[in-house]
Amino acid sequence: MSFHSFIPPRRTLMGPGPSDVYPNVLAALSRPTLGHLDPLFIGMMDELKALLQYAFQTRNPMTLAISAPGSAGMEACFVNLVEPGEKVIVCRNGVFGGRMLENIKRLGAEAVVVDTPWGRAVELDKVKAAISAHPDAKFLAFVHAETSTGALSDAKALCAMAREAGMLSIVDAVTSLGGVPVKVDEWGIDAIYSGSQKCLSCVPGLSPVSFSPAAVEKIKNRRSPVQSWFLDQSLVMGYWEGAGKRSYHHTAPVNALYALHEALVQLHSEGLEQSWQRHRQMHERLAEGLGALGLDFIVPQGERLPQLNTVTIPQGIDDAAVRATLLNDYNLEIGAGLGDFAGKAWRIGLMGYGARRENVTLCLAALAEVLNK
Amino acid sequence: MSFHSFIPPRRTLMGPGPSDVYPNVLAALSRPTLGHLDPLFIGMMDELKALLQYAFQTRNPMTLAISAPGSAGMEACFVNLVEPGEKVIVCRNGVFGGRMLENIKRLGAEAVVVDTPWGRAVELDKVKAAISAHPDAKFLAFVHAETSTGALSDAKALCAMAREAGMLSIVDAVTSLGGVPVKVDEWGIDAIYSGSQKCLSCVPGLSPVSFSPAAVEKIKNRRSPVQSWFLDQSLVMGYWEGAGKRSYHHTAPVNALYALHEALVQLHSEGLEQSWQRHRQMHERLAEGLGALGLDFIVPQGERLPQLNTVTIPQGIDDAAVRATLLNDYNLEIGAGLGDFAGKAWRIGLMGYGARRENVTLCLAALAEVLNK
Numbered sequence A, B: 001m002s003f004h005s006f007i008p009p010r011r012t013l014m015g016p017g018p019s020d021v022y023p024n025v026l027a028a029l030s031r032p033t034l035g036h037l038d039p040l041f042i043g044m045m046d047e048l049k050a051l052l053q054y055a056f057q058t059r060n061p062m063t064l065a066i067s068a069p070g071s072a073g074m075e076a077c078f079v080n081l082v083e084p085g086e087k088v089i090v091c092r093n094g095v096f097g098g099r100m101l102e103n104i105k106r107l108g109a110e111a112v113v114v115d116t117p118w119g120r121a122v123e124l125d126k127v128k129a130a131i132s133a134h135p136d137a138k139f140l141a142f143v144h145a146e147t148s149t150g151a152l153s154d155a156k157a158l159c160a161m162a163r164e165a166g167m168l169s170i171v172d173a174v175t176s177l178g179g180v181p182v183k184v185d186e187w188g189i190d191a192i193y194s195g196s197q198k199c200l201s202c203v204p205g206l207s208p209v210s211f212s213p214a215a216v217e218k219i220k221n222r223r224s225p226v227q228s229w230f231l232d233q234s235l236v237m238g239y240w241e242g243a244g245k246r247s248y249h250h251t252a253p254v255n256a257l258y259a260l261h262e263a264l265v266q267l268h269s270e271g272l273e274q275s276w277q278r279h280r281q282m283h284e285r286l287a288e289g290l291g292a293l294g295l296d297f298i299v300p301q302g303e304r305l306p307q308l309n310t311v312t313i314p315q316g317i318d319d320a321a322v323r324a325t326l327l328n329d330y331n332l333e334i335g336a337g338l339g340d341f342a343g344k345a346w347r348i349g350l351m352g353y354g355a356r357r358e359n360v361t362l363c364l365a366a367l368a369e370v371l372n373k
Helices: A023-029 A039-056 A070-081 A095-106 A124-133 A155-164 A213-220 A233-240 A254-270 A272-292 A319-330 A357-370 B023-029 B039-056 B070-081 B095-106 B124-133 B155-164 B213-220 B233-240 B254-270 B272-292 B319-330 B357-370
Strands: A012-014 A062-066 A087-092 A110-115 A139-143 A168-172 A191-193 A207-211 A308-312 A332-336 A345-349 B012-014 B062-066 B087-092 B110-115 B139-143 B168-172 B191-193 B207-211 B308-312 B332-336 B345-349
Touching: A012 A345, A012 A357, A023 A254, A039 A062, A039 A207, A039 A254, A062 A070, A062 A233, A070 A095, A070 A168, A070 A191, A070 A207, A070 A213, A070 A233, A087 A095, A087 A124, A095 A110, A095 A139, A095 A168, A110 A124, A124 A139, A124 A155, A139 A155, A155 A168, A168 A213, A207 A213, A213 A233, A254 A272, A272 A308, A272 A357, A319 A332, A319 A345, A319 A357, A332 A357, B012 B345, B012 B357, B023 B254, B039 B062, B039 B207, B039 B254, B062 B070, B062 B233, B070 B095, B070 B168, B070 B191, B070 B207, B070 B213, B070 B233, B087 B095, B087 B124, B095 B110, B095 B139, B095 B168, B110 B124, B124 B139, B124 B155, B139 B155, B155 B168, B168 B213, B207 B213, B213 B233, B254 B272, B272 B308, B272 B357, B319 B332, B319 B345, B319 B357, B332 B357
Parallel strands: A012 A332, A087 A110, A087 A139, A139 A168, A168 A191, B012 B332, B087 B110, B087 B139, B139 B168, B168 B191
Antiparallel strands: A062 A207, A191 A207, A308 A345, A332 A345, B062 B207, B191 B207, B308 B345, B332 B345
C-alpha cells in the first residue's frame, strides 16, 4: 500500500461546527511545539486562562481548557461535581440534553428529566415545577444553545431558579460561547463547558470549562474519588494553577492550546459585545434570505440561536443530494438534521469567523441555485 | 489587559515528550479544517486506520486514535475492558504502572500489584508467581516502555504468559510505538494504547489504540455500561467504522488527525524496521558520549530504551540550573526526573524525528559546556 500527504480543499463551513477557522488560528497551530512544562508555554497558559475568563465573563480561578472535545468537557462537569446517588434535574430539548442524561446515569446518579419539545427553549414553568417536586435535587443541568435544534434557552432565569433552590447549575455552552451573551458570574453559573470549534472558531478538540467557588467547594468535599482519572479536575488544576510549581498530570495538547489562545486573542480584540452583535446581524441577513427562498425556521422567533439556523427541508427535496451538491460543487458545508430532526432539517451555522457577509451571500445564492429558486 | 499572538521559539525537544515534531506534520496541522463528516475527511480516516494498523503491526479492525492524550487512551482501555469487581494483575516499575493502578481502583476493579524496582524491566518471575497465585484474574496490565525510568520490559514474554493463563493483556506503548518493536498480532496483545507525541513525532493530544478480537468480544459481553460516555468504544466505533454510514459521536479533532496521518505517512515511508534501527544507532552514539561525560545510566544495559535515556545527576550539580541553562541558552529541552527520580535523574529523549545526529551532537556538546567537562 502507498500513502501520501492528505491535502484537503478549502471549504466554507456553515454546519453546526467545526466552523470556519480564523486564518491566524491555523497559523498559530503550526508554530514550533514547546514542552508542556516549558516556562514560556506556562506563561502562555496563564494568558489563556485570563482570556477564557474574559470569554466566560467570570473571575473563577478554576477556568481552563479540557484536553479533549466538548463531550469530554460535559463529562468533566458531571463526574467531578455529581456523586453516585445524588439527584440531578436535567432539561432535555434536543440531543445534548439526552447526552447529559446519559452522563448522569453512567456515574450512578439519579436523574429527573424535564422534557421540552425539540426546537423550543427549555420551558421555565416545567423546571420550576420539577424543582418544587424535588427539593432534594442538588443540581440543575441544561443546554444553553441546543446544537441539534437551534434553540436558545434562558440561562439567566434557569440559573436564578437553581440558586434560589440551593442547587448548583451545570450549563452546556458549547454552541453559545462567543455567539450570544454568556455571563457566568452575573448569572451565577456553577459549572459550564464549551467547545473550541463553534463560535470561538478554533479547531475542534478542546473544551473550555469554568467552575464557580461553590462548585469547587462541592468537588473538594466529595466523599468518593472522581471515577475518571483523566478528567479529575483536582489533579488537572495542579498543572493549570498559576502560582508556584506546575505538577505534571497529562501532556497538554500544546499546539491546540496555541490555537485556542489565538482564537481568544481575536475574540478579545473584536470584543464580546461586538461579536454578539455581528452574529445577530448576520443571522438577520440570513433569515431574511432563507425566508425569500421559502425555507421555514423550526424554532420560533425569540428562541432562535443567531449562530445556528435550523430550517425545515421542503417536501420533495432530496436532503442528501442538496448537501452533496453544495459540498462538491460549491465547497460549502451545511449541516444535516440530528436525532429526531435527521432528514427533516438543515442546520446552517454562522459561528465565529463564519459569521460574515460573504458566507451569508454565498450560502443563499448557492441554495437558490441548487433548489432552482 | 492587552493580549497578543504567542510566538514560541524553536526548541530542540529532547525530553520525555513531546518530541521534535516533523516539519511536515506541523504543515499538515494547519491545513484547512474539514467537517468531521465530510467524505474527504472520512477517506483520510480510513487511511489513518490502515497506517495505525501498520504502526501497531496488527490487523485488528478496532484500531483508531482516541481524541485525547495518552492518559485518556489508558483510561479507555481500562474502562472499556475491565468491569467492577474483576481482578487485574498490574505491573508497576514506574509512574505509569502506578497510574494504571489508579485507573483500576477508580472503576471499582480489584488490583494485584507486582512491584519491580524503578529503573528495571518488569520481573517475569514475579509476574509468573502472581499469575499462579491469582488464576481468577482476568487481565495482565503492564507498561512496555516506562517513560518515567527509561526501562523496556519484555512485552512478548508477558503477553505469552497472559495468554497461557487465559488472561487478556493491556499494554502501555506510549513511548515504545515507533521507537522499538511493538508487534500486536505476533505477541498477542489484547489492548494497547500509545501517544502521538513520542516516537511518532506528532503534536501531543491523541492516543492511538488497538483492541484484539478477544478484547472486542469482552467489551461486547459487558454486564454494565462503560462508566465513561466519552471513552465508550462501542459508541466511538460507530464513527470510525469504515463500512456504511458514520454515526456522530463527538466532533473529531480534525486538524490533529491530519497531523497524525502525516506523521504515520513519514513512519511508513521510512519503514518501521529502519525507524527502530535509527533509534538504536542514535542511542548508541548518545550513550557513548554520555559515558565520556561521566554520566551513568540508571537502567542496566539490555533493559534500556533507546528512545529515553535516563542518567543519574552527578553529585554537586544543580539539576534545575543545568536544565534552565540548556533551555535558555541553547533552546534545548531535556527532561527532569519524575516521581521517585525527581531531582535525581535526567531523561534524554531520542524520539522519532528527534532521533537524529545533529540532536545527539548538540546535546552532548551543550552538556559538556554546561557541566564544564
